[in-house]
Amino acid sequence: MNRIKLNEVVMRDGLQSEATLLSTADKLRLLNTLSALGFAKIEVSSFVSPKAIPQLADAEAVFQAMDRHPATRYTALIPNIKGAQRAAACCVDEFNLVMSVSASHNQANLRMSQADSFDQLSEITGLARQQQIALNVSLSCAFGCPYEGDIPLTTVTSWVERWLAQGVSAITLCDTTGMAYPSQVDLFISHLTQHYPELALTLHFHNTRGLGLANLLEAYRLGMRSFDTSLGGLGGCPFAPGATGNVCTEDVVHALQLEGADCEISLPALLQANTLLKTLVGHPLVSQVGLAGSRLHKPDSTV
Amino acid sequence: MNRIKLNEVVMRDGLQSEATLLSTADKLRLLNTLSALGFAKIEVSSFVSPKAIPQLADAEAVFQAMDRHPATRYTALIPNIKGAQRAAACCVDEFNLVMSVSASHNQANLRMSQADSFDQLSEITGLARQQQIALNVSLSCAFGCPYEGDIPLTTVTSWVERWLAQGVSAITLCDTTGMAYPSQVDLFISHLTQHYPELALTLHFHNTRGLGLANLLEAYRLGMRSFDTSLGGLGGCPFAPGATGNVCTEDVVHALQLEGADCEISLPALLQANTLLKTLVGHPLVSQVGLAGSRLHKPDSTV
Numbered sequence: 001m002n003r004i005k006l007n008e009v010v011m012r013d014g015l016q017s018e019a020t021l022l023s024t025a026d027k028l029r030l031l032n033t034l035s036a037l038g039f040a041k042i043e044v045s046s047f048v049s050p051k052a053i054p055q056l057a058d059a060e061a062v063f064q065a066m067d068r069h070p071a072t073r074y075t076a077l078i079p080n081i082k083g084a085q086r087a088a089a090c091c092v093d094e095f096n097l098v099m100s101v102s103a104s105h106n107q108a109n110l111r112m113s114q115a116d117s118f119d120q121l122s123e124i125t126g127l128a129r130q131q132q133i134a135l136n137v138s139l140s141c142a143f144g145c146p147y148e149g150d151i152p153l154t155t156v157t158s159w160v161e162r163w164l165a166q167g168v169s170a171i172t173l174c175d176t177t178g179m180a181y182p183s184q185v186d187l188f189i190s191h192l193t194q195h196y197p198e199l200a201l202t203l204h205f206h207n208t209r210g211l212g213l214a215n216l217l218e219a220y221r222l223g224m225r226s227f228d229t230s231l232g233g234l235g236g237c238p239f240a241p242g243a244t245g246n247v248c249t250e251d252v253v254h255a256l257q258l259e260g261a262d263c264e265i266s267l268p269a270l271l272q273a274n275t276l277l278k279t280l281v282g283h284p285l286v287s288q289v290g291l292a293g294s295r296l297h298k299p300d301s302t303v
Numbered sequence: 304m305n306r307i308k309l310n311e312v313v314m315r316d317g318l319q320s321e322a323t324l325l326s327t328a329d330k331l332r333l334l335n336t337l338s339a340l341g342f343a344k345i346e347v348s349s350f351v352s353p354k355a356i357p358q359l360a361d362a363e364a365v366f367q368a369m370d371r372h373p374a375t376r377y378t379a380l381i382p383n384i385k386g387a388q389r390a391a392a393c394c395v396d397e398f399n400l401v402m403s404v405s406a407s408h409n410q411a412n413l414r415m416s417q418a419d420s421f422d423q424l425s426e427i428t429g430l431a432r433q434q435q436i437a438l439n440v441s442l443s444c445a446f447g448c449p450y451e452g453d454i455p456l457t458t459v460t461s462w463v464e465r466w467l468a469q470g471v472s473a474i475t476l477c478d479t480t481g482m483a484y485p486s487q488v489d490l491f492i493s494h495l496t497q498h499y500p501e502l503a504l505t506l507h508f509h510n511t512r513g514l515g516l517a518n519l520l521e522a523y524r525l526g527m528r529s530f531d532t533s534l535g536g537l538g539g540c541p542f543a544p545g546a547t548g549n550v551c552t553e554d555v556v557h558a559l560q561l562e563g564a565d566c567e568i569s570l571p572a573l574l575q576a577n578t579l580l581k582t583l584v585g586h587p588l589v590s591q592v593g594l595a596g597s598r599l600h601k602p603d604s605t606v
Contacts (some may be wrong), residue, residue: 048318057524149599178591179598181561182520209598210510210591214517244591249489253512258484289514290483295482295512296452 004256005040005226007202008249010277011062011288012043012077016055016235017245018281024058026280027282028065033273034231035069037265042226043096047083059239063090075136077171079110084124086134096172097121101156102145109140114159122166131169137163138172139205143188144179152190160196172228175215178244179206182218189222204228205247207286212247213255216296220261227252231270232277232285248287250274254294267294289303306341308568310505311552313344313580314365317537319358320548321584327361329583331368336576337534338372341474346378346399346531350386362547366393376437382413387427388441390436397437399475402425404459405448409463410477410528412443417462417506425469432470439476440466441507446491447482463499473503475531478518481511481547485521490509493523507531508550509538510589515550516558523564530555533572535588551590556595570597 015022022030034042044066050057056220060075068074075094078084084095099117100106102106106114128135141148144158160171185203193198203219203226205212215229230246239270250270256263267289274290314334319324325333325558337345347369353360362379369375378397381387387398402420403409409417415474424440431438436531444458463474468518478489488506506516506522508531533549558568570592577593 039474102431143492144598146600178595180597181307183562207513208591209557210516210551211389211558214520215515247551249511253496255484255514260315288511291482294512295447295484 002262003225004261006038006249006252006263006265007041007043007075007228008034008231009043009227009228009246009247010203010231010234012035012056013228014048014230014232016046016053017235020282021055024061024065027058027062030273030280031062031111032067033276034242035067035072035274038069038181039072039265039268040226041073041075041094044076044092046077046079047087047149048077048079048090058085060090061089070284073134074135075134078124080120081123081127086290087130088127088131089132093131094136094165095124095128096136096138097124097168097285098140099159100145100176101151101159102141102148102191104147105141105145105149108147111301118162125166125168132159133181134170135168136172136202136301138174140174140176140177141182143172143184144177145176146179150173153191157181157192157195158193160199164196164198167191170202172202172204173204174204174228176204178206180205180215181211182214185218186222186241189219189224193223200226202226207233207244207247212252216247216252217259220259229253232274232281232287232290234277234281234285238284247291250287251290254289258295305565307564308505308526309552309555309566309568310344310346310378310506310513310529310531311337311342312346312495312549313537313552315359316351316531316549317533317535319349319356319455321358321424323585324358325583327368330361331364333576333579333583334365336577336579336602338500340572340576341372342375342568342597343529344376344397346380347379349382350390350395350505351380351382352586363389363393364378366390366395372442375547377412378437378439383423384426384430387430391430391434397439398427398431399439399441399594400427400461400471401441401443403443403448403479404462405451407450408448410446411450419459419463428469437473438471439473439475439505440471441477442484443477443479445476446478446482446484447507449480449482450562450578456494458487459491460495460498463495463502467501472501473505474478475486475505475507477507477531478508478509483507483508483515483518484514488518488521492522492527496526503529505529505531506576510536510550511548516554519550519555520558520562523562532556535577535584535585535590535593537580537588547589549591553592557592561598567576 348362
């Protein structure tokens with residue numbers, strides 16, 4: 001009950017933001033390395049049009065060739081019924097459906113209204129149930145929108161309620177552009193856990209304004225145990241060149257273990273995966289623990 | 304009572320880590336910009352030997368030419384009695400005395416034993432009192448040492464007690480290499496505030512392992528109001544190339560204001576100072592808010 005459940009999103013959310021396309025073989029190398037670490041979930045890819053996101057055009061090939069860790073649920077982003085059919089054929093364990101609680105952001109990012117998103121994604125839930133595939137809904141911009149500013153909590157809860165009414169209780173609140181802050185996280189989570197006890201909530205934080213770990217630790221303090229994280233912090237924020245994206249898996253695991261959380265991912269193994277990722281993407285990563293080593297790491301230099 | 308008191312340390316702790324030497328004129332431009340923002344304290348320079356830290360060789364010139372904001376206390380690092388005499392001649396408002404709670408770190412960094420440091424710094428307190436100059440003692444490695452690992456809380460409190468016995472009640476606990484974590488911050492601060500009610504505690508956090516803001520907000524939650532911060536996060540950690548140093552003033556002010564703290568530093572003015580600093584040092588800064596803008600900043604791009 002108390003165990004931390006991390007959803008490692010670097011393969012999808014991370015790699016789709018990269019300028020360099022990784023080969024399928026390189027993706028499998030990274031993915032199989034991550035699979036060996038025992039994540040609760042790994043978001044492997046997205047079944048979108050290959051034209052829309054060429055970085056993830058090999059979703060089928062990756063799903064078919066990858067190793068499957070028995071304790072890991074392999075999830076994928078599913079934009080529409082066609083994607084759901086492709087994913088089902090690859091034995092995807094979970095469909096992750098994404099829409100935004102901000103009308104403007106939904107329009108800008110998904111190019112349709114929220115009502116159309118809801119209808120299109122609802123259509124997928126039937127197929128998922130028929131094939132006994134798990135469902136998760138990710139609500140973007142839950143803690144604020146770069147176009148609209150603050151999204152009222154009542155708007156966020158109205159979408160939570162609509163999805164609960166659809167029978168989806170696994171919901172991820174996404175801080176898509178890094179606008180969350182701890183007292184807001186407290187307010188939102190306290191309200192949701194009090195009013196919707198059936199909700200299985202996951203938190204997805206970005207470190208865009210330096211508060212990623214503070215928000216995640218605040219959520220942990222409030223009893224949350226399920227988080228999206230990305231190796232090396234991959235998954236940039238398109239609104240802020242140079243700013244970091246997702247909270248780094250390495251930094252989250254390091255922090256949670258120091259706080260005494262039941263988080264069994266091996267930090268040394270994660271740091272090896274960090275080195276592999278850095279080689280594959282060909283640029284430095286923002287993970288602070290990747291740069292500095294763990295807290296009790298002995299420095300090489302005696303300066 | 305509840306007002307946030309920031310000590311802006313970029314002029315000393317920040318610039319002494321820079322490869323590029325700033326001219327005195329450029330330092331004054333930056334310092335006067337910062338002075339206009341109403342910090343509680345600004346650490347202006349260090350009265351060490353110019354040979355030891357050439358970046359700060361112009362301490363006298365800076366103190367003599369700078370503007371003084373009436374609400375700001377101008378402090379300087381004072382390593383020994385000779386430095387204290389130089390500083391007193393420049394009307395420095397406060398002497399900041401530094402030693403480490405780790406014997407190995409004290410030896411490596413200050414090249415003397417802790418006993419010698421204590422004696423040498425104690426000698427300065429007489430001069431300070433005679434001239435009515437305020438005193439602060441910064442204890443390095445309070446939350447861990449890269450050589451020795453964890454420093455027992457009893458060791459930290461023994462140094463606190465020795466300085467209190469010397470009549471110094473303003474003490475800064477420094478997380479010199481970014482080893483602190485929130486539950487440890489909680490333990491240390493709770494213990495110190497309970498046992499030493501006369502202590503005027505300041506916290507100095509580094510973001511080396513991504514926990515800088517989480518630690519600072521934890522301290523804030525525990526009633527702490529006095530923090531060292533550095534514009535642009537300048538002040539690297541020599542043990543971890545590429546890792547960040549001090550917590551960024553911009554990110555701290557942004558976070559504290561969101562948490563409803565009484566922190567009156569203007570964030571837009573800080574972001575202008577960030578731009579100036581970036582130009583002066585000639586490299587990007589790690590401040591996330593410097594990169595992304597404040598939470599309700601409208602993006603230029605509509606991507």
